[in-house]
Amino acid sequence: MKTDAAAPATAPRIRTLIVDDEPLARRGLELRLAEHADIEIVGQYGDGAAAIAAVHTLQPDLMLLDVQMPGVDGFTALQHIPAEKMPLVIFVTAYDHYAIRAFEASATDYLLKPVDDSRLHQALARVRQAWAQRAASRHCERLLGLLGELSGRTLELDQALHQDCLERLRSEDKLAVRDGARTLRIAMSAIRWIDAAGDYMCIHTDQETLVLRATMRDLEKQLDPRRFPRIHRSTIVNAKRVVELRPHTNGESYLRLDCGQELKLSRSYRDRLPLLH
Incomplete structure (x- = not known):
């Protein structure tokens, strides 16, 4: 069986629901997902109604969802989940004629039973990419809120990327970042390294990894190059x-x-x- 060792044990885990009316199918997915260290199964359910309730209470990141189930089927279940609570979805079914409807429902992927290990691996790779993009978007929203708070006005993204706004993040050798309702000021000495992830910069500190929407050049201008030299086209180090x-x-x-x-x-x-x- 192919395994995915890409995610370290300490990385955030993708909280996952398995929804299928067949116990053996749920067990099979459970065993396969156990091979992926970044997947955490937080619930298993046999019908769509239970899945709807579980999404509201558990707020999972991912749901592997059967299409045909007694009572509330997979497509109907999705119609009863609000957009702000909607997890990423992989449809799992024995019938390939549901594929078009699955992608019309914005599914991340579509797997046919019996599930092939290589296709599951491919589907989870798509999930990881989409999940990372969601996380980066949430961090971007937090950053815009912080910049608006510091500047005393509501900022659009293009305004927030301006050098003058980025400089507001610094205060006596500290970097100001927003964590939910809190504004944190992180000592520059706590930064380990910084690297690029697409249009975002990841700031790795002693406690966590913070993400902001900027380019390497934008952020490099805000740091003392003697203390934070660039060592690669996508990496700055303390x-x-x-x-x-x-x-x-x-x-x-x-x-x-x-x-x-x-x-x-x-x-x-x-x-x-x-x-x-």
């Missing part, structure tokens, strides 16, 4: 957190941070990390 340099091939190297994380130091950026020369 130089004080580097404890080891390990040479690699083609003039590249790997840096080990005090937290154990390893980062690639590209040859073209080596001169930006003078403390290791």
Whole structure:
């Protein structure tokens, strides 16, 4: 059986519901999903009505949903779930003629029974991508709220990306970020490294990973390059957190941070990390 070891055990897990009126089908999915470390099964149900109630109470990230079930079927169940609570959905059914309706219902993927391991692997890869995009969007909304709070006015995304607005995030060597209703000020010394994820920047701190909508160049301008040198086209590191340099091939190297994380130091950026020369 193919396994997915991409997600470390400490990574956030995708909270998942299995909904199928056949106990053996639920058990089969449970066994297959156990091979994926980032999937956490939070409930199993045999009908659509129970699934609707579970979505409201458990607020899962993902639902593997059978189409044909007694009483409330899969499509009807989705019609009774509000958009703000809707999890990602993978339809699982024995009938391929439901495929078009599944994607019209904005399903992430569609699996035929008996479920093939490689197709499940592919479907979960799509789920992970969509789940990460949802998380980044929520962080972006939080950032816009923070910037609006700091500037005293409501900001659109393009305004928030302006350098003047980004500078408002800094206050005496601290980076201000919003966590729900709270505004947190994170010491620059707590930042381990920063890397790019599409249109977003991920700031890895001692406590958590924060995501904001910006480019590498935008954020690089806000940091002291002597303290936060760029070591790769998509990575900035806190130089004080580097404890080891390990040479690699083609003039590249790997840096080990005090937290154990390893980062690639590209040859073209080596001169930006003078403390290791």
